[in-house]
Amino acid sequence: ASVVPSLSLGLSLSSPHLPPGSLDAFMRCMLVSRISRRVLAEHHLALSKSLGTNSLNHPEDPHVGIIYTALNLRDSIDKCVALLHGRPHDIVDEIGESVPNRGWPEVIVDGHVDTKFSYIREHLEYIIFELLKNAITATGLDHRSSPNLPPIRATIVLGENDVRVRISDQGGGLSSARIKSPSDLFSFSHIRNATCMDDAWLGALRSASSRGVKAT
DSSP states (O other), rough: OHHHHHHHHHHHHHHHTTOHHHHHHHHHHHHHHHHHHHHHHHHHHHHHHHHSSHHHHHGGGGGTEEEEEEEEEEHHHHHHHHHTSSSSSSEEOOOOOOEEOOOOOOEEEEEEEEEEEEEHHHHHHHHHHHHHHHHHHHHHHHHHTTTSSOOOEEEEESSSSOOOEEEESOOTOOOHHHHOOOHHHTOOOOOOGGGGSSHHHHHHHHHHHHHHHHOO
């Protein structure tokens, strides 16, 4: 339960002393290994639980273990939107000020909206939720003085061998003085974010880790 808070604490403490490349290589290897073990364990438990039953005979939600064989992509997007709409109606900007919200931006789903494919639902919805959350937050902050928020568009594209989702927003992009290259954007290092190495932040992480706070 405390692995993620402990990892965040470790990143904050080690970032000043390790090159970002070395830190990123370690984190990628460790997280891929952790996710792989979790998938194997959850899939095994799900298969054991369904022993003696045929989950593929449930036309509304056919699955084998944790793999859903006819996962409806639009339903997953709508589920994530509904979860986000249930959040408090304010957006907190980078300096901690509460920015009044005029309501949430509309999320328009277009493209191949009837697409179904085989995938692990939990992983897909985790990714979609985070991308939509970022899009909603950025849109609210970039249009804080506008009476209406521009919509966010999720476009589903079904290819011959893959399925793609593009989430487009009008949140101002990723322009930042701290981001000089793609490697900065996708780095685990906290060198670019001084608040993550602040004493108050480290104290909060230590407290969360010792209490066994659950985090994704």
